[in-house]
Amino acid sequence: MGKPGPEKQITPVTxxxxxxxxxxxxxxxxxxxLLLGPAVAIISVLFGGGLLLGLLQALGYRPQDxxxxxxxxxxxxxxxxxxxxxxxxxxxxxxxxxTAIAALLSVATALFMHFKAAQNRLLxxxxxxxxxxxxxxxxxSMFMLLTPSGLFSRLxxxxxxxxxxxAFPLLVNxxxxxxxxxxxxxxxxxxxxFMVLTVLKSMETELLEAGASxxxxxxxxxxxxxxxxxxxxxxxxxxxxxxxxxxxxxxxxLLGRTFPLTMPVWSYKNFSDIDLAARPAGIAIGIIIAxxxxxxxxxxxxxxxxxxxxxxxx
Amino acid sequence: xxxxxFPFVASIVFAVIIPFLPLILWSFSTRYHYPALLPQxxxxxxWMYVLDTARGQIAAGIYESFTLALVTTLISLVFGxxxxxxxxxxxxxxxxLASLLLMLPVIVPPLSVTMGLHLWFIRLExxxxxxxxxxxxxxxxxxxxxxxxxxxxxxxxPDFEDQARSLGASPxxxxxxxxxxxxxxxxxxxxxxxxxxxWSQYLSTLIIGGGKMLTLPILLFSLMDSGDRPIAGAVxxxxxxxxxxxxxxTTKSLGHQSLKGMH
Numbered sequence: 001m002g003k004p005g006p007e008k009q010i011t012p013v014t015x016x017x018x019x020x021x022x023x024x025x026x027x028x029x030x031x032x033x034l035l036l037g038p039a040v041a042i043i044s045v046l047f048g049g050g051l052l053l054g055l056l057q058a059l060g061y062r063p064q065d066x067x068x069x070x071x072x073x074x075x076x077x078x079x080x081x082x083x084x085x086x087x088x089x090x091x092x093x094x095x096x097x098x099t100a101i102a103a104l105l106s107v108a109t110a111l112f113m114h115f116k117a118a119q120n121r122l123l124x125x126x127x128x129x130x131x132x133x134x135x136x137x138x139x140x141s142m143f144m145l146l147t148p149s150g151l152f153s154r155l156x157x158x159x160x161x162x163x164x165x166x167a168f169p170l171l172v173n174x175x176x177x178x179x180x181x182x183x184x185x186x187x188x189x190x191x192x193x194f195m196v197l198t199v200l201k202s203m204e205t206e207l208l209e210a211g212a213s214x215x216x217x218x219x220x221x222x223x224x225x226x227x228x229x230x231x232x233x234x235x236x237x238x239x240x241x242x243x244x245x246x247x248x249x250x251x252x253x254l255l256g257r258t259f260p261l262t263m264p265v266w267s268y269k270n271f272s273d274i275d276l277a278a279r280p281a282g283i284a285i286g287i288i289i290a291x292x293x294x295x296x297x298x299x300x301x302x303x304x305x306x307x308x309x310x311x312x313x314x
Numbered sequence: 315x316x317x318x319x320f321p322f323v324a325s326i327v328f329a330v331i332i333p334f335l336p337l338i339l340w341s342f343s344t345r346y347h348y349p350a351l352l353p354q355x356x357x358x359x360x361w362m363y364v365l366d367t368a369r370g371q372i373a374a375g376i377y378e379s380f381t382l383a384l385v386t387t388l389i390s391l392v393f394g395x396x397x398x399x400x401x402x403x404x405x406x407x408x409x410x411l412a413s414l415l416l417m418l419p420v421i422v423p424p425l426s427v428t429m430g431l432h433l434w435f436i437r438l439e440x441x442x443x444x445x446x447x448x449x450x451x452x453x454x455x456x457x458x459x460x461x462x463x464x465x466x467x468x469x470x471x472p473d474f475e476d477q478a479r480s481l482g483a484s485p486x487x488x489x490x491x492x493x494x495x496x497x498x499x500x501x502x503x504x505x506x507x508x509x510x511x512x513w514s515q516y517l518s519t520l521i522i523g524g525g526k527m528l529t530l531p532i533l534l535f536s537l538m539d540s541g542d543r544p545i546a547g548a549v550x551x552x553x554x555x556x557x558x559x560x561x562x563x564t565t566k567s568l569g570h571q572s573l574k575g576m577h
Binding site for chain 1: 316319322323326327329330332333334335336337339340348349350351393394396397399400401403404405406412415416418419420421422423424425426427428429430431433434449450452453456457460472510513514516517521531534535538543546547550553554557558560561565
């Protein structure tokens with residue numbers, strides 16, 4: 001997590017970065033099975049099994065009640081709910097906005113850390129602190145900071161800008177999810193920054209020097225040399241953050257409005273309903289969340305391949 | 315540090331530190347009414363509650379969270395290291411598929427999987443048990459460990475192992491005296507990742523633990539509902555502490571110059 005050694009280890013999210021380091025070694029099949037078998041078995045059973053059983057339950061499969069035929073009734077009911085698109089849109093808005101802002105801040109921070117403060121170990125340490133703080137704690141803290149009677153409101157009141165909590169803008173349980181975005185940005189900027197820093201550290205400096213001596217402006221050097229280098233790592237970092245925020249429960253549960261709910265909160269609300277009949281709908285929403293994330297992974301890979309091919313052609 | 319870099323450095327430091335302020339202020343307050351910036355009356359009621367009145371409950375929560383995270387991390391390391399080695403070192407047919415399967419749990423949210431597993435865990439009598447919660451945490455911690463070791467072994471040179479073997483080292487000697495010392499920084503990072511992930515799980519613990527596994531996040535949620543801010547602030551700070559200490563410890567063990575370069 002950002003120390004000299006470990007930073008390297010964050011690289012492999014960018015699967016091609018890992019591929020570069022490989023020397024195409026081969027080993028025997030039994031040895032491979034011994035190394036990979038247990039992990040593949042655990043993840044297939046728990047993860048694959050969990051998704052499969054979830055899908056079956058969402059399709060109404062309940063052998064213990066004699067219901068063995070599958071139907072899309074729960075998915076159809078969820079999709080037909082006027083709530084559905086509002087919830088999907090809110091969830092997408094929160095994930096996309098926090099990821100985009102975090103990406104911009106991360107690139108700026110990584111460039112600064114690499115080119116201006118590479119020797120500043122204390123700053124590196126400070127930037128690692130948010131990685132260790134659970135989202136739940138950050139959410140509670142943002143609540144204490146941003147509610148109408150929170151610390152920021154008190155600060156503005158002291159400064160004479162507002163006269164009462166009522167004059168403070170609504171930043172918690174608000175339509176734009178400001179406090180939710182703030183929590184995610186605070187948590188994810190260091191994560192993406194360290195992923196980008198790893199690549200910057202291993203970047204050849206000759207290219208930048210050549211660019212500079214040929215009279216490239218800083219902006220041109222960024223656009224044509226630095227950005228292509230960090231793009232894969234930045235892309236995977238952003239994707240992980242997007243997927244995480246899309247499926248996260250605690251932060252929108254604590255800081256969001258009661259209508260519309262984000263998809264994960266809506267899903268769990270149905271799942272934990274006293275009326276057990278609501279449970280399959282909750283699981284169906286969970287499956288929709290998983291499917292959305294997997295489909296976006298597929299499209300982001302397509303996009304990556306497309307842009308790489310285009311680059312190769314030009 | 316150059317003067318013109320100061321605004322940037324200051325804003326990073328400020329941004330990182332600011333969420334800790336309300337937690338600290340609230341945890342040390344007994345009277346803290348609007349619009350006071352600092353509490354009208356400082357006090358340790360929140361801390362007294364955490365360290366005295368509810369000491370048993372909080373200590374049990376720390377113990378529960380800690381043992382869950384520790385066991386999950388150990389299992390993740392034992393199975394994650396070999397898998398990461400396979401992905402980092404070797405080429406084999408089906409590698410893309412295997413890596414996709416092993417990495418998918420990093421992006422698919424725990425919620426979707428946990429709800430699906432719940433019914434099955436009830437039948438296997440794994441709900442409300444320590445083992446059941448370890449299994450659900452493992453589903454998400456193991457892929458992260460594999461991911462870290464994948465990177466470690468991409469930069470690893472196994473020729474050292476061959477040399478040791480040709481000099482007559484036994485397989486266990488090669489593992490414990492050659493490989494493990496070489497990948498030790500990676501082990502530390504993988505362990506930290508896995509520990510933190512398990513340590514901060516809320517929903518999966520709630521669903522599978524069924525309210526019986528009272529980890530710190532579960533306690534914190536119920537405290538938030540009660541709305542007592544001094545107590546919530548104190549518990550939050552206790553919740554952060556172990557991870558923060560772990561960060562300092564790994565920083566020390568991974569790079570001794572960490573605190574030097576503030577020029």
